[in-house]
Amino acid sequence: MKIIVPMAGRGSRLRPHTLTVPKPLIPIAGKPIVQRLVEDIAKVAGENIEEVAFIIGDFGDEVEKSLLQIAERLGAKGSIYRQEEALGTAHAIKCAEQSMTGNVVVAFADTLFRADFTLDTNSDGVIWVKKVEDPSAFGVVKLDDYGFITDFVEKPQTFVSDLAIIGIYYFNSGEKLMNEINHIMDNDIKVSGEYQLTTALENLRQKGAKFSLGKVDDWMDCGNKNATVETNSKILAYEKEEMSHFTSTCTIENSLIIPPCFIGENVKIMNSKIGPGVSVGNNTVIINSNIENSLIQENTKINHGNLSNSMIGNSAQYYGVSREISLGDYSVLDFLNKD
Template identity: 55%
Template sequence: MNIIIPMAGLGKRMRPHTLTVPKPLLPIAGKPIVHRLVEDIAKVCPEKIDSIGFIVHPSFGKEVEENLKAIAKEVGATGKIYYQTEALGISHALLFAKELFTGKVIVAFADTLFKAEFKLDTNQDGIIWVQQVEDPSQFGVVKLNDKNEIIELVEKSATFVSDLAIIGIYYFKDGAALAKEMQHLIDNDIKEKGEYQFTTALQGLSKKGARFVPGKVTEWLDCGNKNVTVQTNRRYLEFIKDQKLVSPKAKITNSVIIEPCFIGDDAVIENSVVGPYVSVGKQTRISDSRIINSIIQSNSSISKAVLENSMLGNFVNFENRALDLSLGDFNSIT
């Protein structure tokens, strides 16, 4: 079993945070989004994961690449890096990792997390993971027949087709067949809206007899912008609240931590109330502050602040404000 994760996008909706850190490496409850994604897929996967291919932009750098390889190693897989230099559609991007499209394959987009109670049925030709949503007009959806088979994929239809939204995780029993369909689009310059679309390749597989079924998750967590990322951090802390989330290396003095909260190594919290639903990165210092439902990354300093629904980057110096805030790396506001 191989996993391919396309993550070369520049994450413009998450700026300023993605000006210095690729979006999939932004933290959720103390771990990068892509790290959480890989762990969650491994939990529902009944077979050994051999390789995980990360499709990145060359500008991400060697440190990011080594971090991604370490994430793969944690689930017993080999991490491999592939470079995408231009955005021509998902089918085009995935083919940079073409060598991994052998046998059973999972394709997962790195800006989505989930909670699921099922084990992946690897005997199916293909599984498209979905969640029921109230307003399907904002999502790609799947249409089912009376056999619970997917017969159509529809992008953001103005008229109701289905309320099963595609969350961006797919399983394929025959990875080579999928790669062949995607290559067919490239070779014949078959584009929709100027790009080589992934859904077009899936429809090609379906026409050749592949049977797709839905994999219904119990919760779908988006990381597309600041507000939903803070909300995803909150939900994740609720999921893992029984784990030890406050590092024994953190120094907490004359302060109250209202759980669930993640507090990283060597964080210093003084004369403050932190939580609930706060993640604090390693070596961050918080003093004389009240913080609720927020993400504060590493090596930052927060003083005399009241923060809620906020997201602060790395190496931030922030003092004496009461705000709903989104502040990128290396900023100083006093």
């Protein structure tokens, strides 16, 4: 089985945190979003992952190297493709056409999930869905009495279904999907000015393909700061046993760590209370602070922080008493020395 990961988006809703790091590589509870995504899919798939193909923008050599290492950790071949223009979900998959053979899972790298089921590889396809309150922002599906999908509708303006497609799909034939994607692109068939995957899925369905549902227990978005911080807290709670300790390289003095928390390597925490729901990246220093439900990246310094629902990037410095902040990489915010 292959995993295809379109991830060329700019992540503009998560700025300033995506100005220096692509959103899928932002760590959640100590692991990049995209690494968690492919590991979760591998668990659900229940079979050997042959290849992981990443569809990226101009992210640079270091990012490409990191992505190939993620594939290697699964014992899979890593492949890199580039999407030069954002022309829709179907166009993104088209960029990885060379890898679209055999059994494939397509997973867009801005979401994480929790599910407890075995993937049915005998069906033509499986579409992961979750009930949502406002389906107008998503592609949705309609079902027949037997639980098979009867319609794919992209961002409906009138209610047709509350089963939103979360951006993860299984296909037993990557070749058949590519035939439909090539058809809609060759004939310039667009929805809202873009080539949409739901159009290709609807064409396959009309030709007799049977798509079943992959229901998820939890669908966790990483689209903006608040959603990403909430996802971090949820992942920590799901992995509470793994996240309730820190390594011997850390220095913890006169401080209370309330699990679940992730504490990276060489972290120094002094005269502080950390947790619950906090991730702290490698080499970060926290002094005289009280932090809960927050995401702190690597090589950062915090003094007198009284933080909740906050996100601080890499190599940043924060000195102050604000309750909620979003501070990007290499930024300095100092309320203690206003002069």
